[in-house]
């Protein structure tokens with residue numbers, strides 16, 4: 001009997017195949033609207049102060065704090081400053097200017113009194129001609145005034161290098177008037193699914209199944225910071241698979257396949273890859289036992305087993321780390337958790353059970369260990385890593401869990 005390869009050894013083989021892909025990443029400039037999820041190639045500094053100008057935090061009246069020490073006090077309303085007002089305004093001492101949130105604070109004013117603490121005693125909201133406002137609450141200098149540069153100063157770092165751009169980063173860049181950002185180019189990854197039983201839409205005939213792995217792998221690839229270059233599916237005809245493989249190799253930095261690598265007849269990936277020097281192996285893990293790798297025309301090919309849980313677990317264990325590293329993203333380190341119920345395992349195979357994290361560090365197994373349980377996997381948020389030598393683990397055991 002041949003002994004299965006350890007998870008660590010196979011992970012090392014895959015990582016070494018992918019290592020060169022992260023070297024000297026090229027840089028491209030993309031408009032902000034296309035930058036979500038991209039990783040910054042350098043720090044982005046602000047070319048402006050934010051706020052851009054001193055402005056009001058409230059709808060109300062701009063005043064001199066010195067004029068409203070004693071309240072109530074009646075002040076003439078000497079004008080109105082809506083948001084978007086662009087010409088300079090100066091407050092006449094002893095008067096108030098009506099002002100809206102975000103409008104520039106007039107020169108000479110140092111506090112804003114929210115409208116709720118005021119009342120017009122002469123004039124109307126829609127006609128401020130000759131209006132007088134009563135200020136009912138005093139405010140100190142600076143209250144409700146948003147100072148220029150109080151958020152970020154010109155020249156300060158808005159977003160550091162290596163940041164995966166999230167909506168909050170895009171908001172900061174847009175607020176500072178940045179229109180495009182330099183990001184690392186992404187690895188182009190082909191996702192090929194195989195199996196004559198696969199359909200992508202419509203009503204499957206008896207014996208056919210919907211392709212779950214194509215969409216899953218494509219999403220996992222993008223989540224790990226790469227871009228899907230090709231998504232294709234082939235039946236179990238070697239010629240058909242060889243054609244989509246060759247196309248994918250021409251336009252990709254990495255090819256991932258699912259299915260067709262175990263011990264049966266019609267193992268199309270095995271059949272096509274073996275003559276091209278593939279390493280088809282068995283890894284001491286469950287799910288995800290059958291694995292293969294190849295390098296064809298300098299392009300790494302990583303082949304995963306077809307069962308949908310096996311495919312996703314294989315990605316998490318072997319590809320997520322190397323792809324994140326190549327994308328300039330930090331690793332997702334495993335965590336520790338406590339099993340809330342006992343689990344059984346197969347000694348000699350490292351089990352990756354699906355689990356759900358609960359409160360206070362507990363993790364509960366979700367459904368059984370079988371690798372066809374794709375719907376049950378959707379309820380899980382972690383993989384429970386059961387060590388290779390374990391036959392069973394009691395409730396209360398400390399385990400390592402991997403974020404899904």
Ligand SMILES: Nc1nc2c(c(=O)[nH]1)N[C@H]1C(S)=C(S)[C@@H](COP(=O)(O)OP(=O)(O)OC[C@H]3O[C@@H](n4cnc5c(N)ncnc54)[C@H](O)[C@@H]3O)O[C@H]1N2
Nearest residue numbers: 193210211212213214259260261262263289305306307310
């Ligand atoms: N005699 C043996 N049979 C099997 C062994 C073995 O060691 N000896 N290993 C089993 C294990 S473990 C796994 S995992 C699978 C892996 O097989 P393949 O990689 O060749 O995958 P397929 O046979 O093509 O498919 C397996 C299973 O998954 C379904 N599938 C495939 N692709 C998709 C897809 N894109 N979306 C949804 N479902 C998919 C397929 O219909 C099969 O049910 O082999 C075991 N057999």
Ligand code: MOO
Nearest residue numbers: 287288289310371
């Ligand atoms: O190793 Mo297979 O991936 O258990 O089902």
